[in-house]
Amino acid sequence: MDGTKRLALRREREAKAPILLQAGFRPFFIASAAWFPIAMAFWLALLTGKIELQSHLDPVTWHSHEMIFGGVGAAMTGYLLTATPNWSGRLPAIGGPLLVMMGWWVLARVINAAAGWAGPWPAALIDSGYYFVLSAVIGRESWYGKGRGVSIAVLTAIFAIACGAHHLAAATGGLDHGIFARAGIAILVLLISLVGGKLLPSFTRNALPRDIRTTVTAQETRFDAIVNWVTALASLAWIVDSKGLAPTMLALAGVLHLARAIRWQPWRVTHEPSVISLHLAYLLLPLGLLGLSFIGEGRQSDIMHLLTAGSISCMILAVMARLSITQTGRHPRWRLAPLAAVLFASLGAIVRVVSGTGPIPLQEGWLLAGLLWMFGFGVFLIFFAPMLVLPRVRSGSR
Incomplete structure (x- = not known):
């Protein structure tokens, strides 16, 4: 056809x-x-x-x-x-x-x-x-x-x-049902690595002026394949046993993802909120992996929120915002809406991680983290949900 x-x-x-x-x-x-x-x-x-x-x-x-x-x-x-x-x-x-x-x-x-x-x-x-x-x-x-x-x-x-x-x-x-929760998280981390590895360089390149687009490749390279394979092996090690070899593998995966994030040159697209929000969400991935590799077993459930409430949730918000814009032909009434949603959710994740370790008491910290994180999704519902219940704007009709 x-x-x-x-x-x-x-x-x-x-x-x-x-x-x-x-x-x-x-x-x-x-x-x-x-x-x-x-x-x-x-x-x-x-x-x-x-x-x-x-x-x-x-x-x-x-x-x-x-x-x-x-x-x-x-x-x-x-x-x-x-x-x-x-x-x-x-x-x-x-x-x-x-x-x-x-x-x-x-x-x-x-x-x-x-x-x-x-x-x-x-x-x-x-x-x-x-x-x-x-x-x-x-x-x-x-x-x-x-x-x-x-x-x-x-x-x-x-x-x-x-x-x-x-x-x-x-x-x-x-x-231990925690094994299967970790498996779910690990699969989502792998999906971010696989899908994000295609979307982010492509969106970044398209957002750049034509004369410097060649500085960011939109094609997957051997380095991307290495990042994906190391992430898969680190995830498997973490699922089976969060101790042993897992911390070393998670640290290696975190360093590779950080190098990958830098390689995409996100500082060049700060003018495009829907793209820079994707980069910020992705940045929480290596931070979460590195955090899991260095933190003691007793605080792993706290640091894990850098991956769950942080990278995974923020990537969801950023992708949903970007796709809502491109697929409906509309734009949010407030241009910074994608970035605001990601910032609120990521701030909630960070507050959740540090709750009980400093001036923020545990219960109050959890409540504040939950409210900030919820506000991020509230921003999406306010600015993007209306796009999803209205007809697509066809080219030339706006």
Whole structure:
């Protein structure tokens, strides 16, 4: 199918679907940006004893699960359902299939918070089954795209296994469920390394004046392959045993990611908030990896927030903002909105890490960190959610 015919068919299908279901990024970006602060508010209420959780997951486990496999999963779905058709040249999912996936994701969130009446097995099957289906969809597009994106499909399948295993390990107590939480985080770190390694240099190069674009390569090099492989090996070592060889591997991965971030020359694109916000989010990745490598085991859960509340969440915000702008043809009324969202979320992550170690008391620090982090997603909802429920602006129509 040639590009002109494909575009005509896509617009015909879009015209028959509600605006919110015309592309994967529309419903799932809103769901992700809304669920993160809802889940955080729920977590803060659990901490203060204002509510009780009716689930096989204890409050701490529920919190980590919903951050890793809940909010992140929605953003991941929105991005992948939007990006994968570009691999295969096929039409994207629109309308009914999106509604089914959205309903499935919502059902998983509800049953995880109130699974006491259903039990861990149904919750695990519903929650992990969602990601197995997503992996199959990505795998199908990879097949038609002659293998492009097969690593993403495999990682999504492993993510599904970690999701289900996290449920069952927490319910039975037979295994350390922290292993599966680390597995989920490690997969997301790998996705940032793989996908971010393609997006950031490309966006950076495009944002530069034509006469200096050649200073930043948009092509992956052997160095990028080394970074990805070292990150994969460091992640595996960290999942299996956070001690032993893991600290050394994490430190090496952190140094390589830092070198990679410098190599992209982010200081050249400070004039473009949507691009510099991606760089700031990425910078938290090597900081988190280096922090995990040097900190003692007793504080690893604190430092881990540089990866989760920091790099992963900020990368989600930055990518969602950038894609919302490019895919809808609109711009936020406040140009610095992408950067503001990332700064608030990253500040929340930093406050969470240092809470209880200095002048900020532990409980108050957690509350402040949660509020700052929630405000970052609030900025996205205020400035970008309206774009996602309005028709795309066609070229020349503004």
